[in-house]
Amino acid sequence: MHELSIAHNLVELAEEAACAAGAVRVTLVRLRLGEMAGVVEDALRFCFPVAASGTLVEGAELHIEHVPAQVFCAQCAQSYTLTPPFVFRCPVCGSPTPRLLHGREIQIESIEIEEGERETTNS
Ligand SMILES: [Zn+2]
Numbered sequence: 361m362h363e364l365s366i367a368h369n370l371v372e373l374a375e376e377a378a379c380a381a382g383a384v385r386v387t388l389v390r391l392r393l394g395e396m397a398g399v400v401e402d403a404l405r406f407c408f409p410v411a412a413s414g415t416l417v418e419g420a421e422l423h424i425e426h427v428p429a430q431v432f433c434a435q436c437a438q439s440y441t442l443t444p445p446f447v448f449r450c451p452v453c454g455s456p457t458p459r460l461l462h463g464r465e466i467q468i469e470s471i472e473i474e475e476g477e478r479e480t481t482n483s
Pocket of ligand 1: 433434436437453455
């Protein structure tokens with residue numbers, strides 16, 4: 361399943377960032393998900409805990425922020441937000457708008473972590 365590999369990828373990235381920060385656990389992953397990223401959100405939500413199982417990310421909440429599809433129309437010299445069914449045409453003048461500015465993102469915006477207690481070795 362496509363979403364499972366994406367989930368694994370996200371978990372890996374979150375875990376790397378968590379390790380670098382000295383975290384013992386990731387509590388929240390904030391994700392920016394483009395409307396045209398080709399990801400089924402429900403499937404991703406289902407796969408995320410599966411991918412996170414056994415990692416620092418296990419039990420973390422997944423917060424998904426949607427990024428609207430935005431195109432740039434050269435004719436109008438303006439950017440517009442596309443709505444489904446996402447035809448790549450300017451909603452105002454109708455010319456083709458192949459340039460997608462936003463909407464394909466699958467990006468971790470931030471994570472929240474639980475920091476580990478520093479072990480005291482000088483007892
Ligand atoms: Zn236009």
